[in-house]
Amino acid sequence: MTKEEKIIHTSIRLFNENGFHGTATSKIAKEAGVANGTLFQYFPTKENLILASFISIKEEMKQHLLNNLSDTSNTKQLMKAHIVLSLTWAVDNPTKFAFLQQFHSSPYLYKLDSARLAEYNKPHLRIIQQAIDEKLIKPLSVDLIYALISSHTYGLYQFISLQKHTKKEQAESIEKGFELLWKMLN
Amino acid sequence: MTKEEKIIHTSIRLFNENGFHGTATSKIAKEAGVANGTLFQYFPTKENLILASFISIKEEMKQHLLNNLSDTSNTKQLMKAHIVLSLTWAVDNPTKFAFLQQFHSSPYLYKLDSARLAEYNKPHLRIIQQAIDEKLIKPLSVDLIYALISSHTYGLYQFISLQKHTKKEQAESIEKGFELLWKMLN
DNA sequence: TATGTGATTGACTAATCAGTCATAAAAGTA
DNA sequence: TACTTTTATGACTGATTAGTCAATCACATA
Incomplete structure (x- = not known):
């Protein structure tokens, strides 16, 4: 783990525990095992660090999907795989998932380029459009379906993480x- | 509007704009039109003010439901009314609704008595159980159904508030x- | 009018924090 | 080895903040 990775890793955990402004950069540096100044060498401002933490998680999720999405021609199975993979990742990475939630309902969300954010949704939107074209699902607005699928997935995650389930019950x-x-x- | 109400009202707006720790108590006092010390007379600590803001919104929503829920014996209509009223309230009070989101994915959530929080969900859980008993909906876990309904409602809100819809299209x-x-x- | 009571004020403080910078250590190069 | 470049350090600072408190105000009652 490089110093940069250690800082990001510690940030995510501490921001989750104490909120963004509730976490001092000095504390992050200390717990990451680097000097105060080192943090600012990699991330010139605290805001920069917060945004980098978010992007880092998004990239990790993206890679997780890319690595585990077997290429099936069956659209329904592909959609299911998207959702199942997202959920299992969330269950395995509760801290990172909670960070995403916190970030999404914070003012920092608007500091990010919206085009860059939209980029992460494109694969999901594409598959929804495909399912509509193949008449597998109702011809509703893609944005509406995406909103409903996202929130459904989130709701399911909330339920699963609240229950003390075994892996099998979770599945x-x-x-x-x-x-x-x-x-x-x- | 009493000073206490003015402080809460301003808090909700500013906490939303700048986050919890990003909003100084002095700024809240200033924008609420009261002196610095007055704020601490009503709310002994900043955390106290944050929790009070949350409770205030929850109480307002509760009252909104109580005032507008016509007593129908039809369980489906009652469930629908719950959801529609929650959604129209959210659309009419986007700042307050955003505050609830921010609060829910913040560490402050755990500073509240969980029994008190659960109290707010009871009416919803009761009606879900009723619908199951009447065999109107699948006999799944009440908690699962509640999680799914909540997130569905939230997803629908996200979609509606992103679109530039007329009142009619929203409905x-x-x-x-x-x-x-x-x-x-x- | 005089007096008592609770609400209100805002200057003040001790503490904390984001970010700087001069210095040092480590790594690279010849 | 001798020299250069890159990376890392942590003490320091100017700014900000939550919370205090002695003084003032508004208003009631007699």
Whole structure:
């Protein structure tokens, strides 16, 4: 782990525990095991560090999807894989997932280039359009479907993480959750 | 508007604009038109003010539901009314709704008594149980259904507030959104 | 009018924090 | 080894902030 990675890693954890402004840069540096000034060598401002933490998580999620998405021609299976992979990643990385939530409902969201943000959604939007074209799901607005799928996935995550489930029960809830979603959309 | 109300009102707006720690108590006092010390007479600490702002919004929503929920014996209509009223309130009070989101994904959430928080959900859980008992919806876990309804409602809000919709189009989206939800659950 | 009471004020303070910078250590190069 | 460049350090600073408190005000009652 490089110093830069150690800083990002520690940031995510501390920002989650104490909020953005509630976490001092000096504390991040200390817990990451680097000097105060070193942090500012990699991230010139605190805001920069917050945005970099967010981007880092988004990139990690993106890679996780790319690495685990087997190329199936079946659109329904592909959509299901997107959702299941997102959910299992969230369950395995609760701190990072919570960071995303906190970031999304913070003023920092608007400091990011919206085009760059939109880039992360494109694969999801593309597959929704594909499902509509193949008449697998209702011909509603792609944006509406995306909003509903995202929030459904989030709601399912909330439920799963609140229950003290075994891995197997978690998988069953995810399966059931997808069935419900699919029933709603087709 | 009493000074206490003015402080809460200003807090909600500023906390939303600049985050919790990004908003100085002195700024809140100034914009609320009261002296610095007055704020601390009503709210002994900043955390106290943040929690009070949250509770104030929850109480307002609760009252909004109580005042507008016509007593129908039809469980489906009652459930629909819950969702539609929550959504129209959110659309009419975007700042307050955003505050709730920010609060929910912040460390302050855990400073509140969880029993008190649960109290606000009870009416919703009761009606879900009722719908299950009447075999209107699938016999899934009440907590799961609550999580799915909440997130569905939130997703629908996200979609509506992003579109530049007229009031009529908003109402149509809400109607459509409920139909989709109902299809999923029954 | 005089007196008592609670609300209101804002200057003040001790503490904290983001960011700087002169110096030093480490790594690279010849 | 001798020299250069890059990376890392941590003490320091100017600015900001939550919370205090002695003084003042508004208003009631007699």
